[in-house]
Amino acid sequence: MKYVDEFRDGELARLLAATIAAEVQPGRTYHLMEFCGGHTHAIFRYGLPDLLPANIRLIHGAGCPVCVLPIARLDMAMALAKHPDVILCTYGDMLRVPGSGRTSLLKIRAEGNDVRMVYSPADCIRIAQQNPDKQVVFFAIGFETTTPPTAVVIEQASRLQLPNLSVFCNHVLTPAAMHGILDTRSSGEAVRIDGFIGPAYVSTVIGSDPYEPFPAQYGTPVVIAGFEPLDVLQAVLMLVRQLNDGRCEVENEFTRAVTHSGNHKAKAVVEQVFELRDTFEWRGLGFMPNSALQIREQYRALDAEYRFAGLLQQHADQLSRLPQDNKACECPQVLRGLKNPRDCKLFDNPCTPDNPLGSCMVSSEGACAAYYQYGRVKDRIPAVTVAPTVTEA
Amino acid sequence: MCLAIPVQIEQIHDEFSAIANIGGLKKEINIALVDDLQVGDYVILHVGFALKKLDEEEALRTLALFAEMGIDVPAELASDAELPGTGEVVS
Numbered sequence: 001m002k003y004v005d006e007f008r009d010g011e012l013a014r015l016l017a018a019t020i021a022a023e024v025q026p027g028r029t030y031h032l033m034e035f036c037g038g039h040t041h042a043i044f045r046y047g048l049p050d051l052l053p054a055n056i057r058l059i060h061g062a063g064c065p066v067c068v069l070p071i072a073r074l075d076m077a078m079a080l081a082k083h084p085d086v087i088l089c090t091y092g093d094m095l096r097v098p099g100s101g102r103t104s105l106l107k108i109r110a111e112g113n114d115v116r117m118v119y120s121p122a123d124c125i126r127i128a129q130q131n132p133d134k135q136v137v138f139f140a141i142g143f144e145t146t147t148p149p150t151a152v153v154i155e156q157a158s159r160l161q162l163p164n165l166s167v168f169c170n171h172v173l174t175p176a177a178m179h180g181i182l183d184t185r186s187s188g189e190a191v192r193i194d195g196f197i198g199p200a201y202v203s204t205v206i207g208s209d210p211y212e213p214f215p216a217q218y219g220t221p222v223v224i225a226g227f228e229p230l231d232v233l234q235a236v237l238m239l240v241r242q243l244n245d246g247r248c249e250v251e252n253e254f255t256r257a258v259t260h261s262g263n264h265k266a267k268a269v270v271e272q273v274f275e276l277r278d279t280f281e282w283r284g285l286g287f288m289p290n291s292a293l294q295i296r297e298q299y300r301a302l303d304a305e306y307r308f309a310g311l312l313q314q315h316a317d318q319l320s321r322l323p324q325d326n327k328a329c330e331c332p333q334v335l336r337g338l339k340n341p342r343d344c345k346l347f348d349n350p351c352t353p354d355n356p357l358g359s360c361m362v363s364s365e366g367a368c369a370a371y372y373q374y375g376r377v378k379d380r381i382p383a384v385t386v387a388p389t390v391t392e393a
Numbered sequence: 394m395c396l397a398i399p400v401q402i403e404q405i406h407d408e409f410s411a412i413a414n415i416g417g418l419k420k421e422i423n424i425a426l427v428d429d430l431q432v433g434d435y436v437i438l439h440v441g442f443a444l445k446k447l448d449e450e451e452a453l454r455t456l457a458l459f460a461e462m463g464i465d466v467p468a469e470l471a472s473d474a475e476l477p478g479t480g481e482v483v484s
């Protein structure tokens with residue numbers, strides 16, 4: 001496939017890795033955090049840690065949208081799904097995430113509630129039109145990539161005056177989370193980050209400009225990378241060169257899709273429909289100011305948090321009495337890069353992708369699921385000399 | 394769900410809808426978020442929406458970066474003759 005295969009070439013990957021190995025300074029370690037679930041997935045799928053020299057440490061950040069959603073918000077979605085008039089629609093990854101009281105949307109569906117997996121939020125318009133006697137609620141989650149599609153659907157539903165569609169908005173902002181992670185450095189419980197591998201598709205929408213504060217305020221360089229293995233390796237090389245040269249700037253490896261200012265049309269519709277929330281809770285990072293979006297007043301008729309305010313309040317009182325996260329689950333520390341999935345007592349037994357106890361084990365972009373699927377039997381990361389073949393997909 | 398793929402536009406219906414070729418599979422996608430699309434363009438597809446048009450010149454420039462470290466990209470790609478589309482990229 002064009003724009004895919006040429007960026008997955010195994011021989012080129014080995015040559016790039018050899019260049020990285022030749023340029024890293026012995027005795028220096030490079031702690032690089034990727035902030036994109038797609039990168040986490042690509043890094044494990046293509047065995048990149050095995051290709052890289054041992055002094056490059058890849059740390060997995062809070063880039064998986066399913067993983068960072070706090071249980072309280074999932075519980076609210078489940079409360080909506082239990083209403084007999086509601087059809088709750090959401091992305092497939094969300095269905096298996098465990099909420100309070102050891103339940104999930106999938107289990108709620110098995111109990112006879114109408115929970116549907118949608119491939120695209122646009123499907124919700126069709127479902128609402130086909131079920132005029134039901135209330136269709138789109139449980140919207142994700143970073144800046146899923147936000148513009150949700151905005152298009154809200155704008156379209158408003159124009160069509162669909163009376164039975166609403167959106168439960170949980171859209172969050174990537175730069176805010178990067179600030180959140182760097183700010184934990186001052187609290188003492190800090191992960192060392194020498195550079196960020198900037199997200200691929202988030203950056204196609206927001207552009208590279210929003211990352212400028214990271215070199216300026218924190219002295220942390222950012223290299224935006226595409227999703228393919230050669231993109232990630234090239235970004236690692238660019239970060240190594242910045243650190244070796246003592247440079248600190250925003251660089252863009254993913255120029256085939258990312259510009260300085262991003263996708264203006266997508267940003268405009270997001271601006272039209274959404275506004276900043278004062279504060280929003282992230283799993284692992286806690287409440288962060290200006291880190292999420294809410295639906296503007298003009299579109300409030302389509303906001304499920306207003307339409308079902310009474311129902312949600314009623315359930316909030318009930319839910320506060322249920323046990324929340326499994327206490328042994330290390331997802332919060334994994335999301336901040338403080339712990340490796342293997343450090344968690346629950347990893348592999350009993351927490352597996354088939355029976356996830358924490359959100360990082362659910363989505364294929366979660367660090368725990370990626371470790372489980374591609375790397376759970378490895379003891380430690382070997383050096384580049386024993387690098388296996390990068391597989392073609 | 395964050396996984397997104399490059400697909401080629403095959404037919405444009407109106408400002409909202411187009412048919413895309415996804416590795417041989419034809420599917421209707423929403424193009425409301427991208428301006429100035431033409432048949433033959435490649436876009437990044439995410440949750441049923443075209444998110445961004447891919448820039449062929451920039452893709453070639455990135456591949457050329459690998460040449461900086463002594464990698465002969467055209468020769469490397471020619472050795473992968475079974476991969477569809479790669480010939481177009483390097484020509």
